[in-house]
Amino acid sequence: MARSSDRDGSDATRASSSTAGTDTGLTDTGLTDADATDIGGDPLRPSDHVDSVRPAVADGPGITQPRLGPLGYLRFFWRQLTSMKTALFLLMLLAVAAIPGSLVPQRTSDPNGVVQYRTDHPDLFPVLDKLGVFDTYSSPWFSAVYLLLFISLIGCIIPRTRHHLEALRARPPKTPARLSRLAGYRSITLESAGGSGDASITTARAVEAARAQLKRAGYRTQVFGDSVSAERGYLRETGNLVFHSALVGVLLTVGVGGGFGYSGQRVVVEGQTFSNVLGSYDSFNPGRWFDESQLSPFSVALDRFSTEYAPDSAGAAGMATDFTADVTAQARGGDAEKTQIKVNAPLSIGGSNVYLLGNGYAVDVTVRDGEGNVAFRDTVPFLPQDTNLTSLGVIKVPDALPRQLGMIGFFYPTAADNGTGALTSTDPDTTNPVLSLNVYSGDLGLDAGVPTSVYTLDTDGLTPLAGTDDDAREKAVQLTPGETATIPDGLGTITFDGVKRFASFDIHHDPSQVWVLLFAGLSFAGLLTALFVPRRRVWVKATETDEGVRLEYAGLARGEDPTLGRAVGDIAKAHLGGLGVPSDVAREVADDPARHDVEKPGPGTGGRGRKI
Amino acid sequence: MVTADLAYYSLVAVYSAMAIYTISFVAFALDLAKRSGDAQQAAARAAKAEAVSTASVSRSASGGSTVVLDRPSGGSGAPVASGAGSPAKASSFERVAIAMMLLGFVVHVASVVLRGLAAGRVPWANMFEFSLTGTAIIVGVYLAVQLVVNLRFLGAYVMGLNLVLLAIGTVNYYVAVSPLPPALQSAWLVIHVFVAILGTAFFAIAAGLSAAQLVQTKREQSKLAGLRFMDTLPGAERLEDLAYRIALVGFVLWTFTLIAGAIWAERAWGRYWGWDTKEVWTFIIWVLYAGYIHARATRGWRGARSSWLSIIGFAAVMFNFSVVNVFFKGLHAYSGL
Numbered sequence: 038m039a040r041s042s043d044r045d046g047s048d049a050t051r052a053s054s055s056t057a058g059t060d061t062g063l064t065d066t067g068l069t070d071a072d073a074t075d076i077g078g079d080p081l082r083p084s085d086h087v088d089s090v091r092p093a094v095a096d097g098p099g100i101t102q103p104r105l106g107p108l109g110y111l112r113f114f115w116r117q118l119t120s121m122k123t124a125l126f127l128l129m130l131l132a133v134a135a136i137p138g139s140l141v142p143q144r145t146s147d148p149n150g151v152v153q154y155r156t157d158h159p160d161l162f163p164v165l166d167k168l169g170v171f172d173t174y175s176s177p178w179f180s181a182v183y184l185l186l187f188i189s190l191i192g193c194i195i196p197r198t199r200h201h202l203e204a205l206r207a208r209p210p211k212t213p214a215r216l217s218r219l220a221g222y223r224s225i226t227l228e229s230a231g232g233s234g235d236a237s238i239t240t241a242r243a244v245e246a247a248r249a250q251l252k253r254a255g256y257r258t259q260v261f262g263d264s265v266s267a268e269r270g271y272l273r274e275t276g277n278l279v280f281h282s283a284l285v286g287v288l289l290t291v292g293v294g295g296g297f298g299y300s301g302q303r304v305v306v307e308g309q310t311f312s313n314v315l316g317s318y319d320s321f322n323p324g325r326w327f328d329e330s331q332l333s334p335f336s337v338a339l340d341r342f343s344t345e346y347a348p349d350s351a352g353a354a355g356m357a358t359d360f361t362a363d364v365t366a367q368a369r370g371g372d373a374e375k376t377q378i379k380v381n382a383p384l385s386i387g388g389s390n391v392y393l394l395g396n397g398y399a400v401d402v403t404v405r406d407g408e409g410n411v412a413f414r415d416t417v418p419f420l421p422q423d424t425n426l427t428s429l430g431v432i433k434v435p436d437a438l439p440r441q442l443g444m445i446g447f448f449y450p451t452a453a454d455n456g457t458g459a460l461t462s463t464d465p466d467t468t469n470p471v472l473s474l475n476v477y478s479g480d481l482g483l484d485a486g487v488p489t490s491v492y493t494l495d496t497d498g499l500t501p502l503a504g505t506d507d508d509a510r511e512k513a514v515q516l517t518p519g520e521t522a523t524i525p526d527g528l529g530t531i532t533f534d535g536v537k538r539f540a541s542f543d544i545h546h547d548p549s550q551v552w553v554l555l556f557a558g559l560s561f562a563g564l565l566t567a568l569f570v571p572r573r574r575v576w577v578k579a580t581e582t583d584e585g586v587r588l589e590y591a592g593l594a595r596g597e598d599p600t601l602g603r604a605v606g607d608i609a610k611a612h613l614g615g616l617g618v619p620s621d622v623a624r625e626v627a628d629d630p631a632r633h634d635v636e637k638p639g640p641g642t643g644g645r646g647r648k649i
Numbered sequence: 650m651v652t653a654d655l656a657y658y659s660l661v662a663v664y665s666a667m668a669i670y671t672i673s674f675v676a677f678a679l680d681l682a683k684r685s686g687d688a689q690q691a692a693a694r695a696a697k698a699e700a701v702s703t704a705s706v707s708r709s710a711s712g713g714s715t716v717v718l719d720r721p722s723g724g725s726g727a728p729v730a731s732g733a734g735s736p737a738k739a740s741s742f743e744r745v746a747i748a749m750m751l752l753g754f755v756v757h758v759a760s761v762v763l764r765g766l767a768a769g770r771v772p773w774a775n776m777f778e779f780s781l782t783g784t785a786i787i788v789g790v791y792l793a794v795q796l797v798v799n800l801r802f803l804g805a806y807v808m809g810l811n812l813v814l815l816a817i818g819t820v821n822y823y824v825a826v827s828p829l830p831p832a833l834q835s836a837w838l839v840i841h842v843f844v845a846i847l848g849t850a851f852f853a854i855a856a857g858l859s860a861a862q863l864v865q866t867k868r869e870q871s872k873l874a875g876l877r878f879m880d881t882l883p884g885a886e887r888l889e890d891l892a893y894r895i896a897l898v899g900f901v902l903w904t905f906t907l908i909a910g911a912i913w914a915e916r917a918w919g920r921y922w923g924w925d926t927k928e929v930w931t932f933i934i935w936v937l938y939a940g941y942i943h944a945r946a947t948r949g950w951r952g953a954r955s956s957w958l959s960i961i962g963f964a965a966v967m968f969n970f971s972v973v974n975v976f977f978k979g980l981h982a983y984s985g986l
């Protein structure tokens with residue numbers, strides 16, 4: 038075997054396990070087979086875990102194995118599924134399977150991107166869509182990978198939990214016959230007579246002192262004749278199991294719990310009130326098990342929406358630095374309460390959260406039709422198109438007589454001529470607000486029963502009256518607040534009454550959220566415990582020799598344990614101190630496991646060790 | 650104007666830091682070259698001492714337990730006295746390199762602080778600031794780890810990586826100080842992003858160790874005769890242990906980043922997880938490192954194979970920071986480009 042053996046850390050474990058790849062195996066460490074089962078294998082782990090005993094070849098389902106019954110196959114596959122290699126493979130597969138979803142837009146997070154992708158790649162799109170990459174994270178193949186992983190995980194947790202519960206009650210294993218090959222090994226011989234040592238030191242006393250000391254230090258101890266076997270750090274495995282189980286918890290609560298909630302969007306203009314009923318949502322996504330009674334009755338009125346902009350001096354003129362929605366919120370049976378909703382500071386009301394996710398301008402417009410009646414008076418939200426809030430909106434006037442009217446409008450908060458005669462907005466604030474409208478007449482198609490978006494107008498079949506359209510007789514209608522313009526063909530007038538701001542709110546209810554957080558926190562705590570609580574075995578052995586009482590100390594790491602060597606040293610120091618050994622000698626033994634043992638190399642294993 | 654002045658001094662400081670780091674990098678490289686020479690001499694000496702060494706090893710095999718003599722040399726042949734992590738005397742190159750690194754670090758931190766003062770907030774809200782602060786944290790973590798274990802042999806790697814990242818950050822992504830957009834105005838910017846950068850620093854060092862481990866493994870299998878300085882590094886197995894322990898710290902920090910990010914996303918966007926591109930890549934990195942941890946615990950995967958996962962993991966971290974920020978579309982479009 039060709040690997041190093043710094044005698045600290047977990048190398049002893051490694052010596053007994055990782056080298057199992059070579060034929061020398063355990064015998065290299067100088068341990069007997071009996072010792073090996075004591076210290077080497079760990080029945081808690083999957084069979085291909087580095088710390089587990091390598092199964093004898095005969096046990097393995099080799100190719101030449103005689104027929105397996107159906108049950109045998111089942112067991113074989115189960116064992117495969119719950120092995121470390123499979124878990125590893127599935128983890129890698131999960132990482133790879135997650136990649137496509139980051140390369141193409143996803144329907145759930147970026148539906149417009151998907152539409153755009155279809156336009157940009159008309160040939161590729163259908164193929165990719167068949168494969169489900171636009172819904173990567175709910176696609177069958179992605180689901181298959183994580184479900185298999187979690188079955189494997191559960192298959193791993195259950196037997197380990199069972200074993201761990203047993204291990205929690207088990208006594209520490211027998212002391213190995215030879216400690217000298219283990220981690221942090223130190224020994225010292227206390228001369229019993231004629232020397233400077235305490236004449237009353239007996240093996241029994243040394244062993245009892247060690248047992249008491251280790252027990253105080255949180256070890257579980259067991260005396261075997263003239264030695265103490267001690268073990269600690271069961272919490273490590275507990276942490277590992279908590280971590281893995283909590284991951285299952287996270288998955289379950291995310292997968293199942295999300296089905297009980299809902300989320301919806303609603304644009305609210307200053308002065309308007311949103312009531313939490315199904316009909317008042319602009320769009321609504323119910324969970325699988327949603328029913329309408331879950332909508333807790335509350336209302337939120339948007340009193341004022343304000344934006345702060347960076348001062349010109351900040352080198353980012355026009356950049357918004359703060360959005361505030363001043364609202365009056367009222368839950369059923371509660372008092373109306375004035376409060377604020379901001380980005381990063383949602384309003385929690387009636388078990389739901391109201392988030393501020395967007396904002397923009399809404400224009401107040403009055404349309405009088407050709408017969409002089411007010412056919413339309415409303416506030417229409419316009420959607421922001423750029424950082425200076427050039428906004429696009431649609432006004433539909435189905436009640437206008439003699440013909441229906443439709444308008445596509447641009448709103449420029451700070452209008453400026455861009456040099457070609459067209460307008461642009463040069464600032465997001467309303468310094469020079471201008472509304473520009475392309476006007477159409479004809480059948481808006483609202484009666485066909487086909488749902489149409491309030492933000493789009495299908496101009497096919499409509500007659501352009503004013504606007505950029507070549508057929509339009511007049512230029513687009515341009516209005517500043519308070520102005521009125523006439524519509525060509527004597528079809529009426531339009532008045533731009535004013536501008537308001539709107540906020541777009543997301544209303545979200547997810548009762549499972551707190552559970553997800555709880556499991557995530559649990560899993561993090563489990564992870565910390567599993568990684569940083571050392572699990573180790575320590576042995577203290579006292580032997581009567583011709584020269585006195587020989588004390589030996591050694592440890593064994595179970596899993597990552599970089600400080601084992603030092604820990605054994607500290608135990609030795611405290612133990613020797615307790616036996617009345619001068620502290621400088623104790624410290625020397627503790628500090629350097631190497632030196633004290635070479636002073637009088639003799640034949641065999643006895644007689645070694647420092648004498649005082 | 651105060652803001653611009655502070656930002657300007659910050660930029661002067663970072664360029665100074667880069668100059669000092671360059672000296673440090675060169676000194677580390679020279680140190681490695683010198684190690685090659687030393688290793689050669691040591692090998693010659695060791696050849697002479699072979700008889701003695703054999704004797705002691707056989708004695709220990711007969712039941713002794715002397716750790717000093719029991720240290721086998723690994724498969725590569727000659728045991729080298731100055732190697733294997735023993736606190737060998739630092740060469741003068743190395744002392745210069747470390748001194749320059751410390752000096753550069755001080756100047757670098759000054760640059761970060763000035764930038765923060767100029768902006769009146771934490772200096773990690775756009776690509777340039779990520780690079781500036783992130784590299785400082787990498788050096789800081791490296792120096793801190795240095796207090797526990799001797800990782801001087803990684804100095805050239807750390808300095809090289811740092812210089813590349815700093816150069817790209819300042820040359821390609823420099824932006825003037827600007828206020829935070831509302832979505833970033835949150836305590837989570839401080840916590841989530843800082844911990845992510847801290848985790849990245851640990852992953853960076855772990856990846857360097859894993860790369861060294863791969864080379865060392867090749868040498869120990871006598872497949873790589875060159876690179877004599879590798880003799881002065883710890884053995885492959887020790888490198889693996891170190892890489893693993895450091896990656897574990899990174900993994901814990903990354904797990905925290907993931908959870909904190911989800912909490913913040915819930916506050917800011919109304920949902921804790923939405924498979925936004927940045928979220929996807931953070932998740933992929935987390936899974937890759939979970940894979941690495943399992944690989945080390947899997948028979949047949951420990952050793953060189955698992956170390957590849959550590960390197961791939963870090964490559965994904967760098968990808969997430971660079972390519973995903975710059976080219977991918979998503980809600981995390983705050984890179985300030």
Ligand code: HEM
Nearest residue numbers: 082083119120121124189190193277567568596939942946
């Ligand atoms: C959702 C997938 C999984 C993730 C994210 C995951 C993550 C982790 C992490 C972070 C650790 C290190 C913490 C520790 O040492 O306690 C770990 C350890 C471990 N995992 Fe998993 N795991 C997953 C699935 C599995 C499965 C399916 C198995 C069963 C084969 C498994 C078996 C183990 C074992 C035995 C250890 C201890 C490793 C050691 O001794 O160092 N894990 N896992």
